[in-house]
Amino acid sequence: MRTNAVDILGIGAQKAATSWAHHVLNLQQNVWVPSKIALSGKEVNFWDRHYERGLKWYARVMTPPSEEKKSLDVSPSYARIGSGKIEQCRRQSPGARVFYMLRNPIYRDWSSLAMEATMRNKFDLANASFIDTMVYYDKENVARFSAYKNGIRNWREQYGDQLLIGLYDDVVADPHAFYEKLCAHCGLNPNDVEDWRAKISKRIFKGPDIALPPQMHEFLLKKYRPMVHDLEKMIDRDLSDWLAEDPKIK
Numbered sequence: 001m002r003t004n005a006v007d008i009l010g011i012g013a014q015k016a017a018t019s020w021a022h023h024v025l026n027l028q029q030n031v032w033v034p035s036k037i038a039l040s041g042k043e044v045n046f047w048d049r050h051y052e053r054g055l056k057w058y059a060r061v062m063t064p065p066s067e068e069k070k071s072l073d074v075s076p077s078y079a080r081i082g083s084g085k086i087e088q089c090r091r092q093s094p095g096a097r098v099f100y101m102l103r104n105p106i107y108r109d110w111s112s113l114a115m116e117a118t119m120r121n122k123f124d125l126a127n128a129s130f131i132d133t134m135v136y137y138d139k140e141n142v143a144r145f146s147a148y149k150n151g152i153r154n155w156r157e158q159y160g161d162q163l164l165i166g167l168y169d170d171v172v173a174d175p176h177a178f179y180e181k182l183c184a185h186c187g188l189n190p191n192d193v194e195d196w197r198a199k200i201s202k203r204i205f206k207g208p209d210i211a212l213p214p215q216m217h218e219f220l221l222k223k224y225r226p227m228v229h230d231l232e233k234m235i236d237r238d239l240s241d242w243l244a245e246d247p248k249i250k
Contacts, residue, residue, distance in 0.1 A: 004093035007070035012079030016103035022074040032064035079151035090158040103168035105146035112142040
């Protein structure tokens with residue numbers, strides 16, 4: 001029996017470079033992800049959507065073809081599951097290396113809203129009024145993926161130092177340095193991937209490029225200012241750029 005059902009676990013957040021993280025880790029020859037048996041592309045979504053299938057199903061799905069390979073599950077909605085399921089996850093995968101990507105919630109919300117509007121619901125976000133945008137924002141409830149504090153607290157309680165908090169800002173600023181950091185956390189050697197510096201530089205799953213209107217920015221800035229101040233203390237990072245009127249990293 002394997003010690004861990006999953007060896008590397010990416011738990012969020014949506015629109016915060018999780019697809020990029022999945023891509024660069026999957027470049028490693030000894031990292032394995034399920035293919036046809038997984039139900040949603042890169043996202044297995046066991047702990048949030050397919051929990052009724054049972055722990056044995058998840059263990060079977062995540063079992064690599066050889067013991068030398070590390071299994072990888074990147075499902076951004078895992079950041080939102082309750083403490084009970086996280087405790088079960090830790091029991092099933094006690095040695096898993098977990099990473100949680102964060103992004104400025106102002107732009108994370110807007111990116112998620114743009115994706116929902118243009119790719120799934122055909123809502124003309126670029127030309128919508130502020131009121132119509134707010135109605136759509138509330139309807140889609142995209143803010144639920146920006147509730148970082150509870151997710152960090154619950155996962156840290158179970159995994160401690162096995163949880164790496166990464167920032168979208170760091171990926172944008174220096175993807176090579178962050179890739180090396182991510183590999184070190186997951187017990188991987190970046191040099192095992194030939195020409196890795198060139199292979200990790202491309203953007204993965206870029207969303208629609210719709211400018212954030214000033215009125216919406218003002219609303220989101222006011223909404224998230226208290227949480228960002230609390231988050232700075234939780235992760236020991238200066239996040240003042242997130243609250244700037246014209247942030248350098250979006």
